[in-house]
Amino acid sequence: xxxxxxxLEDGTVYEGYSFGGESTxxxxxxxxxxxxxxxxxxxxPSYAGQIVVPxxxxxxxxxxxxxxxxxxxxxVKGFVIREECRGPATGRARRPSTSPWPRTASPASPxxxxxxxxxxxxxxx
Amino acid sequence: xxxxxxSEMTSDEALHQLKDLPRYEAIDYVKEVCTGQLxxxxxxxxxxxxxxxxxAARKTAHRDHIVVVDGGVKYNILRILHGLGNSVVVVxxxxxxxxxxxxxxxxxxxxPGPGNPALLGYMEEAMKGLVGQKPVMGIxxxxxxxxxxxxxRTFKLKFGHRGxxxxxxxxISGRVHITAQNHGxxxxxxxxxxxxxxxxxxxxxxxxxxxxxxxxxxxSIQYHSEASPGPRDNVYMFERFMEMVRENKK
Numbered sequence: 001x002x003x004x005x006x007x008l009e010d011g012t013v014y015e016g017y018s019f020g021g022e023s024t025x026x027x028x029x030x031x032x033x034x035x036x037x038x039x040x041x042x043x044x045p046s047y048a049g050q051i052v053v054p055x056x057x058x059x060x061x062x063x064x065x066x067x068x069x070x071x072x073x074x075x076v077k078g079f080v081i082r083e084e085c086r087g088p089a090t091g092r093a094r095r096p097s098t099s100p101w102p103r104t105a106s107p108a109s110p111x112x113x114x115x116x117x118x119x120x121x122x123x124x125x
Numbered sequence: 126x127x128x129x130x131x132s133e134m135t136s137d138e139a140l141h142q143l144k145d146l147p148r149y150e151a152i153d154y155v156k157e158v159c160t161g162q163l164x165x166x167x168x169x170x171x172x173x174x175x176x177x178x179x180x181a182a183r184k185t186a187h188r189d190h191i192v193v194v195d196g197g198v199k200y201n202i203l204r205i206l207h208g209l210g211n212s213v214v215v216v217x218x219x220x221x222x223x224x225x226x227x228x229x230x231x232x233x234x235x236x237p238g239p240g241n242p243a244l245l246g247y248m249e250e251a252m253k254g255l256v257g258q259k260p261v262m263g264i265x266x267x268x269x270x271x272x273x274x275x276x277x278r279t280f281k282l283k284f285g286h287r288g289x290x291x292x293x294x295x296x297i298s299g300r301v302h303i304t305a306q307n308h309g310x311x312x313x314x315x316x317x318x319x320x321x322x323x324x325x326x327x328x329x330x331x332x333x334x335x336x337x338x339x340x341x342x343x344x345s346i347q348y349h350s351e352a353s354p355g356p357r358d359n360v361y362m363f364e365r366f367m368e369m370v371r372e373n374k375k
Contacts, residue, residue: 003132004130005131005132005134005136005139006128006129007128007129007130007131007136008126008127008128008143009126009127009128009140009143009144010126011140013136018132022132022133023132023133024129024131024132024133024134024139025129025130025131026127026128026129026130026142026143026146027127027128027149028126028127028128028149028309029126029127029128030284030285030287030309031284031287032287032307033287033289033290034287034288034289034354034355035289036289036354037289037353037354037355040199040354041354044199044307045159045197045198045199045237045239046197046199046237046238046239046265046266046307046308047307048154048157048158048197048239048240049149049152049154049239049240050149050239051128051130068354069200070200070201070353071158071197071198071199071200075158075197075239077130078128078130080130
């Protein structure tokens, strides 16, 4: 895993590791205090132009499913988490991947699971 | 606050680049996320276990025709409206009131969406053209557009409201609802003109969370009645809108 940094405009630097895309993304950094709903957050168009930081520390623990998608693609510019769950446990998950980020998609189906955008994600080391 | 997330640059390079970037509040993100063309929502065959389907309404034929103005709509709004027995059509954010009225809607919903509502004069114009013509419901960004159409100012909150447990008081019933929220801007209720009044306030910071018209079938909420993610307690807002639509048809 490659090192990644989150740099704020006031000069604060947070170090972590990238999971998902390895690239560069910028946006308004915002936090969300919900305890669940990372799939809805990732696909909510209201997060366009934003890097989202969920305050709930564990992300990915119930995988990604076909019902909870809120638009046709990932909308956040970036996602910053404390800990990535590598073994999601739920019957609804269609993507028991090691990452909450879906890896395939079939756009023909209205319930398709969106591809990651070029966004970069980071978690602390 | 702007931030840059990178696995390619050094912190000095990132900081340097951050200085040259446009301000978040100066970019119209709505045009980036909204649909380019009109489409109808016919429900989702893969979504049999639709989280918000309404069992009572599902068996009935489509009753009302709802047009959703897409400023960055979430599917759950479409799922709920469809689940309540409506035919649902989604139109681009740039649609004029005339474009929308041509579709002969029984009611119009202005969707949530990203960014600064002050940049969306074109949606404000559409809102002005529809109020008084058709029942209108605004959600989140749609609420801010309604506020602005009635002379209200919108401003950026220091941190924004994003989460699943924001208490909101309905000033008419006195009841407090736990709501899902995702907004960085809010309506200042002070400058509202006409017969628009504040109907809901946030109990954490007192900001405006809902508006309603004293005479016309027009209301809006700043929070997310469609939940997703969040408490489903506020889905009744859609039922309230449908009551308005049916009343208006009489």
